[in-house]
Amino acid sequence: MTHGRDSYARPDLLVETDWLAQHLNDPGVRIIDCDPYDSYRRAHIPGAVGIQVHHYIKDASNSVYVMPPDQFAQLMGQLGVGPETLVVTYDGFGSLYAARMWWVLSYYGHTRVKVLNGGWDKWLKEGRSITRQVPRVARAAFTPQVDPNLICTLDYA
Numbered sequence: 114m115t116h117g118r119d120s121y122a123r124p125d126l127l128v129e130t131d132w133l134a135q136h137l138n139d140p141g142v143r144i145i146d147c148d149p150y151d152s153y154r155r156a157h158i159p160g161a162v163g164i165q166v167h168h169y170i171k172d173a174s175n176s177v178y179v180m181p182p183d184q185f186a187q188l189m190g191q192l193g194v195g196p197e198t199l200v201v202t203y204d205g206f207g208s209l210y211a212a213r214m215w216w217v218l219s220y221y222g223h224t225r226v227k228v229l230n231g232g233w234d235k236w237l238k239e240g241r242s243i244t245r246q247v248p249r250v251a252r253a254a255f256t257p258q259v260d261p262n263l264i265c266t267l268d269y270a
Contacts, residue, residue: 126215128201128227130236133158143194143250144201147210148233156243158203158236162192162250169210170217179217182257186221193250194223203229203236222258 121127136142137160144161146153153163164170166188170180180188194200200218202211211228218226229236237243 126227127230129230130239130241133201133229134241141197141199142201143192143198144203145192145194145211145214146233147202147204147214148206152205154245156245158233159242159244159246160248161203162248164188164192164214169213179220182221182259185217186255186257189218189223189255190252193253194218194255195253196223196256198223198225198253200226201229202226203232205233208232216263220260220263222260223255 133144137144137158142160144158146157146161146163148163150163150165153161157163166173166180170185170188171178173180173184179185200214200223202208202214204210208228211232215226215228218224231238
């Protein structure tokens with residue numbers, strides 16, 4: 114069953130495949146493939162960058178926590194995500210990893226982020242272009258600004 118964008122509680126958090134197809138070459142849009150890097154290397158949406166770290170964006174020294182601000186800033190900078198970048202995330206796992214990236218970006222103060230509605234599976238089913246080419250992106254300055262309202266700790270209970 115396919116749902117229209119308006120049937121979602123927060124359609125503003127989604128972007129449709131038609132829109133993304135029209136903005137593949139927009140320098141203000143950064144597409145992030147949130148699947149494991151091996152999947153990214155096999156094929157991805159043109160212009161998408163892949164994540165070479167764990168797709169849950171965890172702290173390497175303590176997997177209970179999200180990646181620390183300095184590490185996340187470095188990763189986003191390498192991926193070309195700056196303060197004005199509109200980030201579109203997707204994956205092939207029902208948007209689980211894409212939603213995680215949306216949350217981490219939001220947690221670190223970057224609210225210009227959307228999840229591709231239908232993700233990789235919908236993109237493929239529609240016969241849209243895919244590639245193995247890894248884009249070269251200009252490094253950007255990403256400054257994390259933690260939003261403590263987006264995380265619940267034991268102290269909160």
